[in-house]
Amino acid sequence: MCGILAxxxxxxxxxxxxxxxxxxxRRLRHRGPDWSGIHSFEDCYLAHQRLAIVDPTSGDQxxxxxDKTVVVTVNGEIYNHEExxxxxxPHKFQTGSDCEVIAHLYEEYGEEFVDMLDGMFSFxxxxxxxxxxxxxxxxxxxxxxxxxxxxxxxxxFSSEMKALSDDCERFISFPPxxxxxxxTGGLRRWYNPPWFSESIPSAPYDxxxxxxxxxxxxxxx
Ligand SMILES: NC(=O)CC[C@H](N)C(=O)O
Numbered sequence: 204m205c206g207i208l209a210x211x212x213x214x215x216x217x218x219x220x221x222x223x224x225x226x227x228x229r230r231l232r233h234r235g236p237d238w239s240g241i242h243s244f245e246d247c248y249l250a251h252q253r254l255a256i257v258d259p260t261s262g263d264q265x266x267x268x269x270d271k272t273v274v275v276t277v278n279g280e281i282y283n284h285e286e287x288x289x290x291x292x293p294h295k296f297q298t299g300s301d302c303e304v305i306a307h308l309y310e311e312y313g314e315e316f317v318d319m320l321d322g323m324f325s326f327x328x329x330x331x332x333x334x335x336x337x338x339x340x341x342x343x344x345x346x347x348x349x350x351x352x353x354x355x356x357x358x359x360f361s362s363e364m365k366a367l368s369d370d371c372e373r374f375i376s377f378p379p380x381x382x383x384x385x386x387t388g389g390l391r392r393w394y395n396p397p398w399f400s401e402s403i404p405s406a407p408y409d410x411x412x413x414x415x416x417x418x419x420x421x422x423x424x
Contacts, residue, residue, distance in 0.1 A: 205264075205278040206231025206252035206362045207348075209327035211336050211385070213246045214355035224248045227366040234278075234362060238263045242274050244331045246357075249276040256280065262300030268310050269295050272331050275309075277302040278362055279324030279346045287319060302326070309337075317382055317393045325377070327360045336385045342394040344379030351375075358385070 208228045213220055225241060228250035232239070235252035242249045242265040251264035257280065265276045281287070284301035287308060288294075294307040301322075308316035309328055317339050325348035327338045338360045340348045351359040351371030360377070361367050367374045377383070380394030 204234040204254045204362075206234035206366075207276045207278050207325065207327060207360065208250040208362070208366050209248065209276060209329070209336075209338070209360045210353075211247045211327075211329070211358045212355075213248075213353065213357045216246050221248065223370070224250060227361075227370065228252060230365045231362055240264050240276075242276075244274065244329065245334070247329055247331075247334065247336070249274055249327060249329055251276045257284075257301040258299030261298045262302070263298075264300075264302065266298065266300060266303045266306055268306040269297075273306045273309055273328065274331065275302065275306045275326055275328040277305060277324060277326040278348075279322055279326070279341065281305070281320055281322040281324065283319075283321040314382065314384055314386075318395075325362065337382060338377065339382040339393060340377050340379050342380045348377035349374055350377045350383065 208231060210224055221243060231252045235254040237255040238253035240251045240263055249265045253264055265274050267274055281301040281304055284304045287304045291307045291311060296303055305326055305328060308319060314337050323341045323345035325340045325346040327336060329336045347362050349361050349364050349367055351367035351374030353359060353370060354372045359367050359371050364374065380392055381390045382393040383390050
């Protein structure tokens, strides 16, 4: 598991607001008992409750690129992280966490890197250089993610609805296989396999035809 909470662009940057966000992040504590972390930058907060799986000793989150200008909070496992690290030769990794590749991939390839990830994940990444952010969820939605909007114009993301429901004016289930980018201000599908189609078949249901076609397929061998 792991629990993530990110709040971006709050109008109130008081200590009370920070405490409130820490309190909301604690509502996700059952998802990750090993570590609680928060990174704040101006009016943005990224929090993490960790269930340590890969590199339990140094992979605490949020995670960063080399100069800490890119911050990321992740729930999930990146199965091909070794392979991706090999592609990122000049980058210096600070931890052995599978999720650190996300910060470096973003630095190297921009927001298009998401389809290079093989794994299950939901994450929020903040680029402090221009205060832009992205959030993404794995292709089939193995890891949960919710998105909300505060009355003050803030954008919220959380692993569970319970961290959003009291403070957001509205919230949605973040669609699997999608990416939210603050630069474009919208959600778009990043998972686009060639076979994927949302069109509903128009041929009438014919069980006999399905059976015959299936049998023909199996007897081909
Ligand atoms: N439980 C998780 O989501 C794990 C996050 C990350 N892969 C780690 O090992 O710390």
